[in-house]
Amino acid sequence: MSFERACEYLDQVSRLREWKAKTGVRVVLTDLDDSPISTAAVFIAQKQKFVEAVAAVVPILNKDEFAAALNKEDQEAHTRWSVDPGRWQTVVENLDRKFSLDGGRICRNRLSIIEDIYRTPPEIKEGALTTLDAFKTAGLRIGTVTHAKEDWTNFKLRFLGLNKYFEHVILAQIDKPKDWESWAVGVERFGVGPEEVLGIGDSIEGDIVAARQAGIRHLIWVPSTWRVNNLGQLPEGTIVVPEGFGKIIERLIEAA
Ligand SMILES: [Mg+2]
Numbered sequence: 001m002s003f004e005r006a007c008e009y010l011d012q013v014s015r016l017r018e019w020k021a022k023t024g025v026r027v028v029l030t031d032l033d034d035s036p037i038s039t040a041a042v043f044i045a046q047k048q049k050f051v052e053a054v055a056a057v058v059p060i061l062n063k064d065e066f067a068a069a070l071n072k073e074d075q076e077a078h079t080r081w082s083v084d085p086g087r088w089q090t091v092v093e094n095l096d097r098k099f100s101l102d103g104g105r106i107c108r109n110r111l112s113i114i115e116d117i118y119r120t121p122p123e124i125k126e127g128a129l130t131t132l133d134a135f136k137t138a139g140l141r142i143g144t145v146t147h148a149k150e151d152w153t154n155f156k157l158r159f160l161g162l163n164k165y166f167e168h169v170i171l172a173q174i175d176k177p178k179d180w181e182s183w184a185v186g187v188e189r190f191g192v193g194p195e196e197v198l199g200i201g202d203s204i205e206g207d208i209v210a211a212r213q214a215g216i217r218h219l220i221w222v223p224s225t226w227r228v229n230n231l232g233q234l235p236e237g238t239i240v241v242p243e244g245f246g247k248i249i250e251r252l253i254e255a256a
Helices: 003-023 039-057 063-081 087-098 108-119 128-137 150-160 180-190 204-213 245-255
Strands: 027-030 141-146 168-171 197-201 218-221
Touching: 003 128, 003 245, 027 180, 039 063, 039 108, 063 087, 087 108, 108 150, 128 141, 128 245, 141 180, 150 168, 168 180, 180 197, 180 204, 197 204, 197 245, 204 218, 218 245
Parallel strands: 027 141, 027 197, 141 168, 197 218
Antiparallel strands: none
């Protein structure tokens, strides 16, 4: 970190301390996927690899049409099974059937390419570690409310070295949409009131609206890579940070 950047960081921390004293916020509860880390990029890359792998053995396949069908099947499976990784089995079976690749089980035999999503570490978003460091240095306790299985969550946290930031990791049930209950569990886990919590996430419904339903007043929304996450009505007073997780503290201080 340059001298200039270090001064800027320390200034941010002291202003964050003032903000903390003024608002009474003591805990930061953040979503994980596509908030401080770029999980969507892994999904997009693996889906692309899957399309290429199928096209390599079926040269007559229209790749764009196939990719569109994959996304459509994914959306439909998501509606039924939410983020449960088991849904991919149905997605590949449907694609085999739809494109008459069933005899060769061409998509089914390449399921592991899609499942590599859960074995590929996502990248940390620009400035996200500094943001988490600043929260911690300013004396805020941090937890994550994530919508994913425990083993995949642990893989991401360990690989990216994020464990040290999170005092509590709350897992929302994977076979249904993330809702207010997981945010309420997060608040309860820290033994504070919801008014003492800052909630952060990229999904309007699953994070921001859900956190407000759990009583969390202070909210930050970072617009998502997933179109579906950007649908819905933001609760009043939500601070929007279009630049992403790395700019949260700046926007928080500005808005105060
Ligand atoms: Mg998310």
